[in-house]
Amino acid sequence: MEPPQVAVVAYARSAPEEDTAGLSEAELLLPVLGEVLQQAGLRPGEPEFTCSGSSDYLAGRPFSFTLALDAVGAWPPIAESHVETDGAWALYEAWVKLLTGEARTALVYAHGKASAGEPERVLSRQLDPYCLAPLWPGPEALAGLQERALIDAGELAEPAPGKGPPAGDGAAAVVLAAGETARRICGRPxxxxxxxxxxxxxxxxxxxxxxxxxxxxxxxxxxxxxxxxxxxxxxxxxxxxxxxxxxxxxxxxxxxxxxxxxxxxxxxxxxxxxxxxxxxxxxxxxxxxxxxxxxxxxxxxxxxxxxxxxx
The missing domain is CATH 3.40.47.10 (Thiolase/Chalcone synthase)
Structure with a gap:
């Protein structure tokens, strides 16, 4: 039996210019989830699978992703999973789930609260603990190393204008659906x-x-x-x-x-x-x-x- 086709049928994100300082994970997510579910014509709790992406380490407290479930509505109980990385990988997990036929719809969301700490220091902890992490190089320093390699190789004429993203907070969500369910929800899946x-x-x-x-x-x-x-x-x-x-x-x-x-x-x-x-x-x-x-x-x-x- 052929696995079903899976499509993205709805998408929403927090506005880039929105002032999110001091908002909790649930407050970040609530308007985004409301919008994406409305686009898909689904009620809270109706998606058959839910998967999220975020980083407890970035937020500075363990199991911070559970706080976001207040915005999802986890009662009655839902089938839910979480990945400790960017929400794109949560979408991948949800895609696999729908391919198995165990669900026809999935809610995927991600949230990030970089303002809770200092990303330049926090993200250095993901490096090799013996050689690199003790030097505390942040993402900008390492990106500069990559940029210098490109310049030396003749693939970049001069340093690229601008820097990496500032420490900001935000959220995004998509709804996935399989087969005829996708066609019913979205005019152009x-x-x-x-x-x-x-x-x-x-x-x-x-x-x-x-x-x-x-x-x-x-x-x-x-x-x-x-x-x-x-x-x-x-x-x-x-x-x-x-x-x-x-x-x-x-x-x-x-x-x-x-x-x-x-x-x-x-x-x-x-x-x-x-x-x-x-x-x-x-x-x-x-x-x-x-x-x-x-x-x-x-x-x-x-x-x-x-x-x-x-x-």
Whole structure:
């Protein structure tokens, strides 16, 4: 029996300009979840599976993701899961769940509260504990190292303007649906025709920072090279990383590319997937590539190919 097709049928995010300082996880999520469920015509608790992405370590307290369930509505009990990373990987888990046929609809959401701490210090703790972490290099310092490698290799003429995203808070959510349920919910579903994620070695010294083999492999497994895409939505925590991703994804200079900008930590990847789906929902594109990353210098990469209904 063939697994069902799965599509993104609704997407919402917190406004980038919104003042979220001091809001709890539930307060961040409540309007976003309300909007995405309304788009899908579902009531709270009606999605058959719920999966979230966030970081307790970033928020500075254990099991902080459980506080967000106040916004979801966890009574009566729901089938729920959580991944300790960007919400793009929560979408991957929900996609697998729907492929098994155990659910027909899934709510996926992500929230990030970088303002609770100092990301430049906190994120250095994900590095190799023997050689790198004792030096306390933050994401900006490591991105600068990658940028310098690109300049020395002649792939970047000068330092990229701008810095990585500021410490901000935010949330995003999507609804997935399978088969005819997707067609009933959404007039133009964004079908997930392929999705895969891969990871580089943790030690930066054994990696070529001017290339991203994990992105290339994920794109190949997701079917990104089988046909051209109308738009590419790239998660680039630092501007110079767009050069690396364009090469790995075989995107020419004339390709329409939208980079992540200052999207919140733990949410930025899910936003790229959501924006890719929204372009299909609005009829602006027929085939869109979406990318998400996590870890230093594009360490972990997820690539998805979304398509509109084929006539």
């Amino acid at each position: 964004a079908w997930i025709h392929g999705i895969d994620h891969r990871v580089e070695p943790q030690a930066l010294g054994v990696r070529d920072l001017t290339d991203s083999p994990s992105t290339r492999l994920a794109a190949e497994r997701a079917g990104a090279y089988r046909a051209s895409v109308d738009v590419a939505e790239l998660h680039t925590p630092h501007p110079a990383q767009e050069v690396v991703l364009r090469k790995a994804l075989a995107l020419g200079a004339d390709a329409e590319v939208h980079a992540s900008g200052a999207d919140p930590l733990m949410v930025a990847g899910l936003i790229r997937l959501g924006e890719a789906a929204a372009r299909i929902h609005r009829g602006e594109a027929g085939r869109v590539l979406a990318h998400a990353t996590s870890g230093p210098c594009l360490q972990q990469n997820l690539v998805a190919v979304l398509e509109g209904e084929r006539g």
